[in-house]
Amino acid sequence: MKARFLLHLNASLVYAFIYLPILVLIVFSFNQERINAVWTGFTLDWYLRLFTDGAILDALFNSLIVGVPSTLIATVLGTMAAIGMHKYDFPGKRLFESVLYLPIVIPEIVMAVSLLTFYVWISFALGTVSVILAHVTFNISFVFVVVLARLADTDGRYEDAARDLGASGWQTFRHVTLPLIRPGVIAGALLAFTISWDDFLIAFFTAGVGATTLPMKVYSMIKFGVSPEINAVSTVMILVTMILMLLAIRTEGITKTAKTIGS
Secondary structure: OHHHHHHHHHHHHHHHHHHHHHHHHHHHOOEOOOOOOOOOOEOOHHHHHHOOOHHHHHHHHHHHHHHHHHHHHHHHHHHHHHHHHHHOOOOOHHHHHHHHHHHHHOOHHHHHHHHHHHHHHOOOOOOHHHHHHHHHHHHHHHHHHHHHHHHHOOOOHHHHHHHHOOOOHHHHHHHHHHHHHHHHHHHHHHHHHHHHHHOOHHHHHHOOOOOOOHHHHHHHHHOOOOOHHHHHHHHHHHHHHHHHHHHHHHHHHHHHHHHHHHO
């Protein structure tokens, strides 16, 4: 009984340490006072200002311009890489797989500096396109991991049966393989967009003039002090991130439930 109490207490303290600062940030985003030290009353003015602040709206638009294309490209390439690694054996397969895991393993600052160095070396102009390509580079790995895990749970006999019935390679992929791995692909895409939406470090190193994303804008605003307006922007970012992650988890959960019922 005592051990269980200590276990629950430890878990509660860990959750409080992680989420209590976020809760305080959300609460003070509704504070009337511009200084966060004292609560003076409830207001939605700071959220209303977000929709009239041109700089924040531009940063939000840039985040979407970067996040959507990078997610689409990374999802296609990551899915193709996962299918290739799952189905085929070829020389250097282990090395190629290790390279795909590198963006997940190496420190983000190292990847940011290496991308900036590469852009400078090839004389590639920094801007929105450079940020998109940078996000594609590390998002491929996350999509690859999620889709590969989904492929490991699929039954290859369905594909064999489709080919035995005369289906071509494309028909087998379109009508059998893709429906089987679709939840993993969607979950990978949602994860990729979430990471792109939240990224600051790589965007900071690879963005040029006019390519300021929302996390970069928040960083520039916080230099002048933490105001309820910054808390409001951060709350919106947290909300979007949580929604995307819950959608990804729900997608995987529905798939596992259906698989359990089917078995």
